Amino acid sequence: MYDMSVTKIVEIPVVTTEVPIGPQHPALHEPVMLKVYADGEEVVRVDVNTGYNHRGIEKLCEKNTFYRDIFIVSRVCGICNAVHANCYVRALEQILDVTPNRRAKFLRVLSMELERIHSHMLINAVMAEIVGFETLFMQIMLDREKVMKAKEILTGNRVSADFMIVGGVRRDIDDVKKEKIKEILLKLKPRVEYYVKVFEEDETILKRLIDVGKINYRDATSHSFVGPPARASGVRIDSRASDKYDAYDEIPFNVVTRNEGDSWARMMVRWSEVMESIEMGLYILSNLPLDGNPVPDERRLPRKFPPGEAFTRVEAQRGELTYYVMSDGKSQNPYRVKIRTPSFNNIVNSAFMYVGYSLADVPVILTSLDPCISCMERVTVIDLEKGTRERIPFKQLSSGGKR
Amino acid sequence: MSQKPQTKKVDYRLVKYSPWLVHFNTGACNGCDIEVLAALTPLYDPERFGVKLSPSIRHGDILVVTGAVTKKAADRLKRLYDQMPCPKFVLAVGACAIDGGVFSKSYSVVGGVDRVVPVSAYIPGCPPRPEAILDGVVKLLEAIKKGEVESYGCD
Amino acid sequence: MDATEKLRLVEGFALEKGVLKPNRKLFIVKPEDVRKIFESLVEKTGYEGFYLSTITGTDLKDENKVSLDYYIVLLPEEETIVIRTYLPRENPVVESIIDIVPGALAGECETYDLLGVLFRGNPFLKRGFFTPTELAEKNVYPLRKDSGV
Incomplete structure (x- = not known):
């Protein structure tokens, strides 16, 4: 299913940013903002879905x-x-x-x-x-x-x-x-x-x-x-x-x-x-x-x-x-x-920025683009090798997943 | 959710003395969110009430909801509420969480948290000041102590 | 290439010229020329010579057309110009520029989902991304004047 060697998928859900008007993503199952595909600790691909709040x-x-x-x-x-x-x-x-x-x-x-x-x-x-x-x-x-x-x-x-x-x-x-x-x-x-x-x-x-x-x-x-x-x-x-x-x-x-x-x-x-x-x-x-x-x-x-x-x-x-x-x-x-809104351009077009960096850098890069602060939600880490799925706080991701 | 809560003498000791808050944003403009965040900083000192932000939903006592509930967020909200352990209470913060606020007539807004989950207390404002939010939490705790608020969906 | 030369490049494609308040030079072009304009801008000035700021679509129901605006900011002068084209309301299709200007992704996806303008060649277009699923299933484009929302 994955053409590159991917061992981990990290889903970073976000229910809000200041992008609200236009874009929003009542996507498939969950409004996921960033879906990060990683090989071990290195990011190989990122999908930015707009999990924003569309209030029309x-x-x-x-x-x-x-x-x-x-x-x-x-x-x-x-x-x-x-x-x-x-x-x-x-x-x-x-x-x-x-x-x-x-x-x-x-x-x-x-x-x-x-x-x-x-x-x-x-x-x-x-x-x-x-x-x-x-x-x-x-x-x-x-x-x-x-x-x-x-x-x-x-x-x-x-x-x-x-x-x-x-x-x-x-x-x-x-x-x-x-x-x-x-x-x-x-x-x-x-x-x-x-x-x-x-x-x-x-x-x-x-x-x-x-x-x-x-x-x-x-x-x-x-x-x-x-x-x-x-x-x-x-x-x-x-x-x-x-x-x-x-x-x-x-x-x-x-x-x-x-x-x-x-x-x-x-x-x-x-x-x-x-x-x-x-x-x-x-x-x-x-x-x-x-x-x-x-x-x-x-x-x-x-x-x-x-x-x-x-x-x-x-x-x-x-x-x-x-x-x-x-x-x-x-x-x-x-x-x-x-x-x-500026975040519309900055966040949606930013998928290329994460590739090549480690998983712990993803929150740092995302925050440096200034999305809205409510992005401090829980993140789902799917480990394909071990077959596990766990939820950790967003902040924990930046410390390498360790408590 | 239209019946008056019965005054049951349930022991909510765990919640009374140290309520852990879980914050959830269902499509807000972030005005209420930054005030909730500000309410947890040293100037307002929430820890004197034992109020803390909980690391996960499984440890939460009070669900603090902001935002006009968008249709997609409504499912997540319901799921989150179901995952909370009993006893659980819900706080609707801001005009949008009460009935949709300025967005109540939009095509993608459900309009009010109480259309999705039972709400224990409402804090009006656009956005309410951090003092008002803490005041709301304290009043909810007082009401819990007196047994005037019931935790729905638990038995 | 300075601002006047860039403007002359765009003017070459323009059917009509105007001014959008306050002081933005407006050029009305044919739909098939939109991609050509961006191609020649990139070729002659490079990516460093401009950036695409916004893509806006408006449903002009009474005139039976959809107007599509591209707002470009010329660098380093930072002057905003507008490229406007009209598409038929029944079947609004235009060539996507996402392979030339990757920054168009956000605007094209939004205009497709909310207004129904098809950007041919954009693989990321999806219905129900921005509009609630129930409306997307009924094929409703919320920003159309006759959408009923």
Whole structure:
């Protein structure tokens, strides 16, 4: 049945990623995300099935009004909710030809950058746990709580911010809140510098991450990788720098790239982006424009949408996120909403990355692509030689299957 | 699941003092999942209640379910519930787990955990804060101690 | 090869030109030219000259056609262009580009399962991968306007 010498099959089930809208895999028996065929400990082939949660969001968007869809769309992914809402709202603004004022743009960027910080810290904490560094996981999660507090001060909620609306944002901040957020960012900065140092110097992390899952420039572009996995291979793509939406044309920042292309480079790109985001946050708070109320009057928002279409891109935490919105001008609902999340490209097209590495490297590579954290499920290991089938926790796979 | 639980004086000592949680995501946006994950970190200190994440379903006491139940995930959920040893309780976390949330009218969503397995407690929110999740767990434990909650499917 | 030369390459195939908000150059081409465009892009600029960002299909029921968009990002300028083609609604078939651009796997599989566009030559297309099995068995494509879901 297997043409190569395969002695083990590992099924890594995942019920969720942030890919949710389009692709999903109510496959054959179980939603299996990665099916890894191994000869002993070496991976010979990987099938990536999309075991995602298909909630039929694109169809759902066609049944609700344009404005209600803002709330549906930000629940595509809880970790990326600000960028989803932002991309969709900007597509609507393109169709309606509305521009928010500068203060609203700055506040939008602040909420998106805070989200970037918390998401990158989360995936780095998960990576630390995968390589066995539990203490570091707990430490990073503790510092991440500061960022959640800052998000709550800015938008009113820790996770689902619901901060974006056509024409601006939904609430303004005053000086007291500004000072509090600034304080939090200043306290966070030395902690992040310490974590960067740990990732650069700790033996365990270096041994487990360097040269694992290496991809070069050509692999990254031909397989449509986006975000930190592409930037870690030298591909200088960043929607913030190219499209310059919202206030990114006024706020100075650097696009971080590296050349190593391995899992370590991918995590380091994320830490560098956290440092950049902290600097951007501080710049925004010190230079917040005073050109008027960033909150539009919701009663005055246009009810009738003219026919038109727009394609907006946003730099989400995981990469380039694109929205295509089409309005036929005949109803209050959109005709088509297409969401292409970055994990869709990164995870589905990644099957070639695992071949040749050992089984224990598979969780490391998967985590370095930043799938959603609920992938910490139980994994089924089918040993063809011994004829056994056992379930072990995902983390255990990374320690070579030993307790 | 429409009858009121009878107040049976069953001894749930093992669960009362150290409930082990098993987390299952049936198609969530991950908002609730990161709050469940955050509830297990030092800032909220779940271990003072004896709450821990269980390594496997066979050792779990409380099944924490997030997400609007998609049709494929519904089978897995039922199977997971059947594999849990008695006494077992189910916690539905988040608006989607309660009745489908914003996705209730979609073609691939069943809509609510209680359409698949009996639920012992609901924690509303989108997503609920980690404090709310821990509060829900503690309230469930109190109710178990008083015998107000029954473990279904056990006898 | 810089951006203007790449654009001229694509323009050579275009039946019509336009602009998709905000500022994306749009080229409408014949369905059989889609594969030729990618072949010549790879040949003239190499894989390092562009990446395929998204594939989108829309069911235009009233006009009896399905529109298929390919969004390409030219590197290193990072400019997004759109290649659009129209397929007949009854039998939407187009040549797959998966052997030229492996990154098309995700988009082609999704558009096949949700809309019913057949990408000839793609061995990974499968029904019931994304849609719930009961709908797939009834041959329903959820994103079609007359699917009834």
